[in-house]
Amino acid sequence: MTDVQKWVPDILGAPFEQLTLLLGTDAEGDVVATLVRSRPRAAALAPLVDVDVLYVHGWSDYFFQTDLARFWNRLGARFYALDLRKYGRSMRQGQTPGYVASLDEYDADIAAALDAMRARSRGRARRSPRRLVLMGHSTGGLTLSLWAARHPGEAAAVVLNSPWLELQTGAIGRQAIAPLVAARARFDPLGTNPVVDLGFYTRAQRELGTLPDSPEGWRPERGFPTHPGWLAAVMKGHSTVAAGLDIDCPVLVLLSKGSTSPIQWSDAMTTTDSVLVVDDIARTATRLGNRVTVIRVPDAIHDVVLSGAEPRAHALAALRAWLIEGALAPIEARV
Template identity: 60%
Template sequence: MADWIPDVLGDEFEQLTLDLGTDEQGPVVATLVRALPPEQEWWDRVRGRRRLLDGVDVLYVHGWSDYFFQKRLARFWTSRGARFFALDLRKYGRSLREGQTPGYIADLAIYDQDIGAALEAMGRGLGGNESARGLVLFGHSTGGLTLSLWASRHPGVADAVVLNSPWLEFQFAPARAALAPVVELQARIRPMEVAPQVDLGYYTRAQQEVADPDDPMEIDTAWRPVQTMAVYAGWLHAVLTGHKTVAAGLSISAPVCVLLSARFVPPTRWSEELTSADSVLVVDDIARAALRLGPSVTVERIDGALHDVFLSRHAAREEAYARLERWVTGWRASAGLRRPEPRQT
């Protein structure tokens, strides 16, 4: 395995390249990023102090046309004692190689290989359950869909699932049933056919409008473009298949927290409304779909939040972190401090 090396985010982070073999476009890798523990952790250990999330690992997976860059989100977890890792999936961000189609995949289950390699590199074994440490899966948008499907297929591995505006249903749910057969045919005949670009860049503009100089974000637009990456028929078919699976009901045994904006505003033209709403997903449809994830689901609706609730205007962003802390504190209190022994496969 390759060695951990300094990450583009600076001294607090390191990255590890995970070899995933080859496909028709050449060598395939994923990239695992880890947040280095703060100095306070060393002093707490010396003094014998326990923190809320001691003994917990967090694995974050980004959304479509995205990669991991959220330093503060990592600090939220590490400052409470957790080990934080983020995964740039194959053909995204740090993992994108020359000649590859950005973000393309024909089946979301292929990401099982990426996730398995990440869990193994985290010291949890390939299946993720060879550890006494707790595991929190944290997914945003398409990453939330991917991790929800994974958690349902791997019962008992995750101890908690946190989803930031997960893409659990197609925009305007009634259209999915009519669109799916057409997309499936396209995916079979011309999987690399490109759909018309409908993103006018308003979501990126909204993030820029509400940017907080006291909580800056350094974003590489080559990895997270102003307008989303091209959408291919094969990839869209994979996503719609995932939506159909969610609609039929998943069986995530762990408690789930879903963070969402309070409202959706369609991005048909620029307006100030887009700076205080989700302009990507129809959040009421996502809230309904979330209830099909498993038996224990909490939905947190945040007034004024953007699609990525942690990139919202100051007040909504702080509310998102406060809601997350409240849920995590309750989950941790009910789950106990540490597993007594590693789980067996």
């Protein structure tokens, strides 16, 4: 590793840039995360001109949602997306894709990202401090929920796009299998779990035309292989959420109105969540804090912002209203 890293052009093209964040080493070699940014132009009069957004992707994923970045930039916010260690831009040869033994390991990734985001503002004491909005999808939503609860006062708002807050078996099923998963994680953390992703979620996005081609290995059709150590880490996160968090800022949860079983392909998968049981997620979301808003989006898929045109527009309009009319007042309205 080198000690000095610089912003360089990103694979998404202008105006996106990326910065490699050095995180040290583990048994598989050098560990890095990658921060991608897109900055607004002529944002002085925009309502969120003092806002930085940090987006975190879900399982078997990386950041490529350029329309989402443009949405935030149009509101005046600086948009940043983090490819976590061993995902996407941050994957290195010989690493186990996506693997961590605890979701707390991502504290280092997030800390490095925030440090880089704030670097340009250092020494400008006369300026008002910038507000941080966290946005996470699926497993990224779980990770950021836990992080926000452990770091009170850091975020001004949290936006969760179909967060994976509960196992698909529901709480009773999770509690029943948790001891077995934990035991296997202790003795065989990198063992192989059964394949549960049959590729239908990827097919739904391709049929909608919202999934671009990915660099090889970054987003496999059926997702990454899963391992007992990783699953135990996720289930520990689920248990922590179920016990109740105390996120101290407004939280918005965007979800589809319906779910479809991922066992067999159906056209309904292009208008429903075929990954999570959204009713369970909606109920569990009430455990995140005291100011939680849940918006159910008709015809949305698991990644709401990769849905068809109408549900995608619905979701972004709802997000804009929630931000500007409630969670984040325009800068000129603050006292």
